[in-house]
Amino acid sequence: MRSESGRSLIEVIGIMAIAGVMTVSALGVYNMLRSNQKRSIASMELKQIAENTKILLEMRGSYEGVSVSYLIKSGALKSDKAPLGGAGWSVTPSIDGTSFSINLVELTNGECNYFVSKEPTWTKKLLVNGFETDISSNCFESDTNQISFIVE
Numbered sequence: 001m002r003s004e005s006g007r008s009l010i011e012v013i014g015i016m017a018i019a020g021v022m023t024v025s026a027l028g029v030y031n032m033l034r035s036n037q038k039r040s041i042a043s044m045e046l047k048q049i050a051e052n053t054k055i056l057l058e059m060r061g062s063y064e065g066v067s068v069s070y071l072i073k074s075g076a077l078k079s080d081k082a083p084l085g086g087a088g089w090s091v092t093p094s095i096d097g098t099s100f101s102i103n104l105v106e107l108t109n110g111e112c113n114y115f116v117s118k119e120p121t122w123t124k125k126l127l128v129n130g131f132e133t134d135i136s137s138n139c140f141e142s143d144t145n146q147i148s149f150i151v152e
Helices: 009-060 068-073 109-117
Strands: 090-093 100-107 125-128 145-151
Touching (some): 009 068, 009 100, 009 145, 068 090, 100 109, 109 125, 109 145
Antiparallel strands (some): 090 100, 100 145
16 A cells, blocks of 8 residues: 655645634734724824924913914924824814814824724813714714814
């Protein structure tokens, strides 16, 4: 009788299937970590924007006239690129000029829930799609979420 060495085709396919599952799992974890890192960096950038705006305009006693373009011209911002979400983001003063808001648009559900669950301490309040946050997050399932960070 002849002795065979090596692996059968079924064994090779099984090993390849296991390797494929492990690769897909690793990519999923990598993408999750990358998303969390982007959100964390965006949160730090937003805090820096708020602090720079406060330093720039607090001595005036009013935040009237604050905008993304004003902050760029004054050197408080490097570019008009949104920290996270779509390009239509803005910085706007309140009606009485005593506070301002940093408004992010076109956020994914995951990005929206990230800011709701980790509400920044540097904000007075957080508006999600026009509503103050409470027990429910008010985040939409689509990529059309809007968040306003109100800063005094």
